[in-house]
Amino acid sequence: MRVLLTGATGFIGQHLHRALLAEGHDVVACSRQHPGLPCRAFIPCDFAQDLKSDDWLPRLNDVDAVINAVGIIRETGLQRFQSLHTDAPKALFKACAECNISRVIQISALGADEQAETNYHLSKREADDFLAKQPLDWLILRPSLVYGPGSTSSELFAGLAALPLTPLIGDGQQPVQPIHIDDLVKAVLTALTSKSPSRQRIDCVGPRALSFQYWLNGWRKWLGKATAPSMRVPFSLAQSGARVCAPFSRLPVDAESLQMLQRGNAAPVEPFTRAFGFTPQCFEHSIEQRPASPAERQQAGLFFLWQLLRLSLAFMWIWTGLTSAFWYPVSDSYQMLSAVGLSGVALPIALYAAALLDTLLGLALLLNYRLRLVLLTQVAMMLGYSLILSFCLPEFWLHPFGPISKNLPLIVASLMLYVREGDAP
Ligand SMILES: NC(=O)c1ccc[n+]([C@@H]2O[C@H](COP(=O)([O-])OP(=O)(O)OC[C@H]3O[C@@H](n4cnc5c(N)ncnc54)[C@H](OP(=O)(O)O)[C@@H]3O)[C@@H](O)[C@H]2O)c1
Known part of the structure; x- marks a missing residue:
């Protein structure tokens, strides 16, 4: 038939x-x-x-x-x-x-x-x-x-x-x-x-x-x-x-x-x-x-953790954007941006554009909007931030809170979500 x-x-x-x-x-x-x-x-x-x-x-x-x-x-x-x-x-x-x-x-x-x-x-x-x-x-x-x-x-x-x-x-x-x-x-x-x-x-x-x-x-x-x-x-x-x-x-x-x-x-x-x-x-x-099978047991154990991973990454991006825009002292932010070579009107533009971008990417992750593209953009941004900071503010590698080193597991976590998203229904 x-x-x-x-x-x-x-x-x-x-x-x-x-x-x-x-x-x-x-x-x-x-x-x-x-x-x-x-x-x-x-x-x-x-x-x-x-x-x-x-x-x-x-x-x-x-x-x-x-x-x-x-x-x-x-x-x-x-x-x-x-x-x-x-x-x-x-x-x-x-x-x-x-x-x-x-x-x-x-x-x-x-x-x-x-x-x-x-x-x-x-x-x-x-x-x-x-x-x-x-x-x-x-x-x-x-x-x-x-x-x-x-x-x-x-x-x-x-x-x-x-x-x-x-x-x-x-x-x-x-x-x-x-x-x-x-x-x-x-x-x-x-x-x-x-x-x-x-x-x-x-x-x-x-x-x-x-x-x-x-x-x-x-x-x-x-x-x-x-x-x-x-x-x-x-x-x-x-x-x-x-x-x-x-x-x-x-x-x-x-x-x-x-x-x-x-x-x-x-x-x-x-x-x-x-x-x-x-x-x-x-x-x-x-x-x-x-x-x-062992793979099915692992998949079951990870089922809700995948959701939590996406939500926690979304929270991190939104929180970073809001903190940079509203709560972190602007003078301290400008000082960091000056250290990477910016000055004058470029300072507020860079600060608020980056804050807006972080927030929008976090919201997209939260709302499942074009996840693969969003995740790749975030990976590229984290790599970019890490490289710029490594050159301009290398002392951050020695900071006890690890502002650069923490990007490494975050990049890997984002890539894992990216790969999983390829198999998502
Ligand atoms: N699974 C159950 O427990 C269960 C129980 C009772 C009844 N049913 C019914 O059985 C049917 C199949 O269920 P399922 O479990 O196989 O669901 P499924 O795995 O989600 O598959 C749904 C299928 O519908 C297709 N589809 C969705 N939107 C479409 C669109 N706009 N145009 C063309 N195709 C589209 C999907 O294609 P894409 O790959 O392109 O998305 C996929 O092939 C459904 O009618 C469901 O209501 C299922």
């Missing part, structure tokens, strides 16, 4: 892509960037912009089936639920109906149902409802939390589990019913065959519901750690915290996702088992089968 796969670069999309190739299907990958795996064709697309069926019609030439695996958990910039979850999928489904595509599989989400409350769920449901009305052979899969290698939410859960205190929202008894990525992929592959049910919405869940606390303790077990004491955070406090942190955070969690967790994320597994002819594996089994 020739399958057009959207979201081919994502966690679910990549697993689907590999499995489709292994089954001998031709994959037409449709994503913003090339997925890096072999494909019959790569068609660039942007769900934030491709909102008309005419955008999709030419992409469906000779395609037998379509799988839509595009989605976001948090809105940012131009990445809005309305376009990504609703308008672009609707345009795609309309085009599929016009082209008589033989099978359309929509990866929706558990909770995108009549009880949906959050914008995430409502936007998914609107596209699902639209697809359900098309004269097509469609199948809507509504996965619960999907876990497995490469999942950003799994990285978050492992990171939470690696903390010395296990954080719980309220009493931590919210039900979750995670499904392993291999089981979801198996279901999608079955859905492409004639044996599959069609024109149905099927919840894709693990074999039984677990409490959120049990789920996090499971991740601890996966990391080879004993159960840790828990720390209960009231739901309202967690939500307010998530709201306040939203502009600075890139974690796959926000006030809405906490609301979804609080609602619970569970459903009967029987419809899934009936539809696809197998029962998904249980979480306990999968963590026993494949315990965390």
